Amino acid sequence: MAKFTFNMPDIGEGIAEAEIVQWHKQVGDTVNEDEEFVDMMTDKATVPMESPVTGKILEIAGGEGDMVSIGSMLVVIEVEGEVPDDVTEESQAAAEAAPAPAPAPKAEPVEERIEVETSDASDADDALAADPDPAPQPEPRPAPEPSAQAKVLATPAVRKRAKELGVDLAQVKPAEDGRIRHGDLDQFLTYNAGYGAAAKPRADEEKKVIGMRRRIAENMAASKRNIPHFSYVEEVDVTDLEVLRAQLNSNRGEKPKLTILPLLITAICKTLPDFPMINARYDDEAGIVTRHGSVNMGMAAQTDAGLMVPVIRNAQAQNLWQLANEIARLAEAARTGTAKSEEMQGGTLTVTSLGPLGGVATTPVINRPEVAIIGPNRIIERPMYVTGADGVERIEKRKLMNISISCDHRVVDGWDAASFVQALKRLLETPALILVD
Structure with missing residues (x-):
């Protein structure tokens, strides 16, 4: 028998540590060579770790949510016979390796760097009081027939929760893309209080904030703590834009169907050259604002793991159909967890939309270190006074959408934000101008 120590390797992202997201094996379990035994999360992606040997796990570095430094012990495995020399050398090299430095950013066209003097923002901590009287545990309910749940699209986590609640997913209304998420399940339970035992109060549940959810929490807290936000909202008549979109879709052939998002991104890219302070990133520590010439458009996408922001590179150089393809590809990669690390960083401006849930107005939180974020809201129809070509004012049914923008007041003035919108x-x-080069 021999003991093999698997040290946390440097996975090539210039990080100093990684977070334990999920153990697939525990102390006492047997792990096979090349079998995944733990998922580790960096700032950008979740990376599964595979065992180089077969044996029994004797020791692990910590629990889910704990951080493990690069080169430190991740797991100790007892193996039969001797550990191969190449495996031992690889693990020892990981222990001696220092975090790789972050790669220097590639030069981007027409960038302007401006030094800015700022003062430190104060921090504030909030405390939440615990409920001393937890709700009673609900009685167990029979799970629905597997055949009913197999007909709908849902992640394993949603299926597991539905099974525990005794909910038939076939009766739950899915989102627009046909996939059922936790929010859809919550809505079903809210409006079907008499379903099974759902009328009984749910028990309090404590869930450790780890993985992607913790990254989101940390990033959003840092953004609100460090950035003095202000928001501006304007109403836009998109009746003619929707007519143009319908015309383009009716003649698209094999091209993807256009949503309003490619048209909006194209319009934003055409507007930005006159407002370079919007397409920028702010380095707090150095006090430097970098105004970017190219537009790396962040696209906020909701996933079962939380909000992710894949980046459309050089959006200003892509036509509507190219943008539509890239939006669909990145959204699917984010939802399935297959987005690459480089596809999740380097944004210069972000667009965030709640789609059909867009509401009247939003005040989105800036994706730091960017200095602005744009939020299109739901399109609604209502009567408006419209002056025709004959100069006569009349009432017409029009399609209206509010555009929200949140800005970093250290970099963007209110006048600039309003002028940009x-x-x-x-x-x-x-909208004809959107198609003009």
């Missing part, structure tokens, strides 16, 4: 509004309300 007004310029964007003029372009969206005269």
Whole structure:
């Protein structure tokens, strides 16, 4: 018998540590060579670790949510006979390796760097009181027939929760893409209080905030703590834009169906050259604002793991159909957890939309270190006074959408934000100009 120590390897992202997301094996379990035994999360991606040997696990580095430094012990495995020399050398090299330095960013066209003097923002901590009287545990309910749940699209986590609650997923209304998520399940339980035992109060549940959810929490807290946000909202008449979109879709052939998002991104890219302070990143520590010439558009996408922001590179150089393809590809990669590390970083401006749940207005939180985020809201129809070509004012049914923008007030003034949105509004309300080079 021999003991083999598997040290946390440097996975090539210039990180100093990684977070334990999920153990697939525990102390006392047998792990086979090349079998995944734990998922580790960096700032950008979740990476499964595979065992180089077969044996019994004697020791693990910690629990889910704990951080493990690069080169430190991740797991100790008892193996039959001797550990191969190449495996031992590889693990020892990992222990001696220092975190790789972050790669220097590639030069981007027409960038302007501006030094900015700032003062430190104060921090504030909130405490939450615990409920001393937990709700009673619900009685167990029979799970629905597997055949009923197999007909719907849902992740394993959603299926497991539905099974525990005794909910038939076939009766739950899915999201627009046909996939059932936790929010859809919550909505079903809210509006079907008499379903099974759902009328009984749910028991309090404590869940450790780890993995992607913790990254989101840390990033959002840092953004609100460090950035003085302000928001501006304007109403846009998108009636003609929707007519143009319908015309383009009716003649698209084999091209992907256009949503409003490629049109909006194209309009934003055409507006930004006159407002370089919007397409920028702010280095707090160095006090430097970098105004970017190219537009790396972050696209907030909701996934079962939480909000992710894949990046459309050089969005200003892509046409509507290329943008539609890239939006669909990145959204699917984010939902399935297959997005690459480089596809999740380097954004210069973000667009976030709640789709059909968009509401009247939003005040989105800036994706730091960017300095602005744009939120299109739901399109609604309502009567408006419209002046025709004959100069006569009349009432017409029009399609309206509010555009929200949140900005970093250290970099963007209110006048600049309002002027940018007004310029964007003029372009969206005269959509033929979006297609003009």
